[in-house]
Amino acid sequence: xxxxxxxxxxxxxxxxxxxxxxxxxxxxxxxxxxxxxxxxxxxxxxxxxxxxxxxxxxxxxxxxxxxxxxxxxxxxxxxxxxxxxxxxxxxxxxxxxxxxxxxxxxxxxxxxxxxxxxxxxxxxxxxxxxxxxxxxxxxxxxxxxxxxxxxxxxxxxxxxxxxxxxxxxxxxxxxxxxxxxxxxxxxxxxxxxxxxxxxxxxxxxxxxxxxxxxxxxxxxxxxxxxxxxxxxxxxxxxxxxxxxxxxxxxxxxxxxxxxxxxxxxxxxxxxxxxxxxxxxxxxxxxxxxxxxxxxxxxxxxxxxxxxxxxxxxxxxxxxxxxxxxxxxxxxxxxxxxxxxxxxxxxxxxxxxxxxxxxxxxxxxxxxxxxxxxxxxxxxxxxxxxxxxxxxxxxxxxxxxxxxxxxxx
Ligand code: NIG
Ligand code: FE
Numbered sequence: 001x002x003x004x005x006x007x008x009x010x011x012x013x014x015x016x017x018x019x020x021x022x023x024x025x026x027x028x029x030x031x032x033x034x035x036x037x038x039x040x041x042x043x044x045x046x047x048x049x050x051x052x053x054x055x056x057x058x059x060x061x062x063x064x065x066x067x068x069x070x071x072x073x074x075x076x077x078x079x080x081x082x083x084x085x086x087x088x089x090x091x092x093x094x095x096x097x098x099x100x101x102x103x104x105x106x107x108x109x110x111x112x113x114x115x116x117x118x119x120x121x122x123x124x125x126x127x128x129x130x131x132x133x134x135x136x137x138x139x140x141x142x143x144x145x146x147x148x149x150x151x152x153x154x155x156x157x158x159x160x161x162x163x164x165x166x167x168x169x170x171x172x173x174x175x176x177x178x179x180x181x182x183x184x185x186x187x188x189x190x191x192x193x194x195x196x197x198x199x200x201x202x203x204x205x206x207x208x209x210x211x212x213x214x215x216x217x218x219x220x221x222x223x224x225x226x227x228x229x230x231x232x233x234x235x236x237x238x239x240x241x242x243x244x245x246x247x248x249x250x251x252x253x254x255x256x257x258x259x260x261x262x263x264x265x266x267x268x269x270x271x272x273x274x275x276x277x278x279x280x281x282x283x284x285x286x287x288x289x290x291x292x293x294x295x296x297x298x299x300x301x302x303x304x305x306x307x308x309x310x311x312x313x314x315x316x317x318x319x320x321x322x323x324x325x326x327x328x329x330x331x332x333x334x335x336x337x338x339x340x341x342x343x344x345x346x347x348x349x350x351x352x353x354x355x356x357x358x359x360x361x362x363x364x365x366x367x368x369x370x371x372x373x374x375x376x377x378x379x380x381x382x383x384x385x386x387x388x389x390x391x392x393x394x395x396x397x398x399x400x401x402x403x404x405x406x407x408x
Contacts, residue, residue: 004404005057007036008050009069010383014369015354021282021314024347031385035069039375042403047369061406063399066383070350071369072141072376072400074357075331077245077268077289077318079146079179080131081124081159081166084115086323090297099298099325100223100251109149109183112323116149116159124162129169131321131329136172136407139397140331141376143172144318144361146217148179151188153202156180160212171402175361177245178207181218181225181233192225196233204240215265219247220255227258234262243362249273250294260284266316266360270303271295278304282311287360289316290352292338293326305342305352316360317352333393340392349389375404 012035018028036050038057046053054060089107093099102108116124128145135143145163150156160176167174180199184192207213216237218230224247234244244262248255250269256277259267267281268289281288290303308315317338321329328334331353339349358367366374378397380388387395400407 001040001058003045003057004039004059004061005036005050005053006039006061006401007063008034009036009063009379010066011035011068011385012037012047012369013068013070013350013385014047015071015351016368016370018347018351018355020356020359022312023309024345024351026345026347029347029350029385037069037369037375037377039404042375042405044369044371044373044375046371063379066381067379067398068382068385068388069377069379070385071354071367072378072402073139073331073353074142074361074363074367075135075140075319075321075353076144076266076316076357076360077291077320078144079148079320079322080143080329081128081145081147081163082112082116082149082323083119083123083127084112084323086111086327089324090327093298103223108324110186112149113151113185117155121158121162121165124159125166125169128162128166128174132166132170132172132174135329135331136170136400137396138330138332139378139400141172141378141400141402142175142358142361142363142366144175144177146177146179148182148217151180151182151185153199156203157206157212160207164212171405171407175215175363176213177215177217178203178213179217179219181230183219183224192229193232196225196229200233200236204237204242208240214242215245216242217245217247220258221247221250222252227254230258234258238262249277253277256281260286265362268318269294270308271301273304278307278311278313281308282313287314287316287356289318289360290338291318291320291326292334293319293321293328296328296334296337297326302338302341305338305344309344309348314356314359315348315352316357317349318357330393332388336389336392339389346386346389375401377401
């Protein structure tokens with residue numbers, strides 16, 4: 001058997017044997033000193049002490065200098081398929097206008113829809129590849145990407161096909177999500193419910209037949225869709241076998257309850273969630289996804305991540321990378337900053353961007369380093385894992401491996 005051993009890593013964090021839900025302390029983090037990863041055909045055969053694995057290796061890829069190894073990061077919520085910039089919105093917000101005021105005045109999501117509709121599929125692919133490559137260098141080996149700037153059957157298809165084709169061009173894995181329910185398109189002559197009905201009737205079957213996405217997202221908000229309008233849409237999606245995820249409780253509540261009622265894999269944002277929503281999330285199977293990049297981009301409060309964990313909920317953190325509310329896009333920076341404001345342990349921050357985020361995408365084959373998982377991992381040039389969050393994203397991975405292959 002042609003096995004490859006990679007190491008030794010000064011510290012190796014497999015992120016195993018930790019629960020999906022609830023608070024974590026750093027004592028629960030398993031740390032293997034002088035660790036190694038044994039790989040066969042892109043999958044992990046064994047993780048342990050480098051010296052113990054040596055006899056089982058047919059080849060060795062030596063790691064020199066200090067290195068802390070952990071699973072490749074999973075960014076489970078992005079909108080990196082888009083055209084154009086919204087720097088103007090950012091300046092307007094910083095001069096006192098609100099996100100919703102700007103949207104009402106013709107900026108916001110609709111502005112990006114207009115620009116994205118004008119772009120060709122090839123232009124969208126170029127943008128996705130560029131952004132996903134930057135994420136990969138920052139350690140993100142799996143990235144969710146939403147549509148939602150097309151808002152018609154044809155334009156949503158253009159986006160989802162671009163995501164699928166971009167996925168074939170890059171080492172990272174792109175998981176696509178249909179967000180045709182991002183807002184009611186301004187050129188739609190009908191009600192919100194009629195728009196959603198049209199999308200579910202005409203777009204959902206093509207998502208299946210072209211294998212473009214198995215995930216449906218909706219923005220539940222006063223400026224987007226009400227829970228009442230979304231219920232039949234989600235029912236149809238679930239009946240067709242799609243997973244549900246929701247942009248929930250960003251400015252007002254209602255979204256997370258709808259998410260939980262439809263057994264959504266995740267409820268994302270939650271900046272406006274109160275004790276009631278936090279308690280419901282904690283009891284549910286729905287992962288609470290904090291998006292600190294949106295709080296930083298909009299200059300508003302963070303998701304109550306500490307409360308979610310203390311109530312017993314599952315917390316993931318994602319970048320929400322998009323041109324409007326979260327243009328920065330650096331997951332590790334954002335997760336580390338959320339950690340300082342919400343008082344999260346290293347274990348909680350790292351779990352939220354590895355195995356807990358993978359769970360939100362229903363990916364059981366990654367997020368931890370152990371036998372049978374994909375050999376997706378990263379190493380930081382340090383001898384102490386605490387340095388990773390301490391540098392708040394400025395300590396970048398020195399190497400990234402995807403399916404056991406080192407990316408340069
Ligand atoms: O997750 N909240 C809605 N959607 C995105 C923003 C998209 C945009 O402003 O273009 C979000 O923040
Ligand atoms: Fe988003």
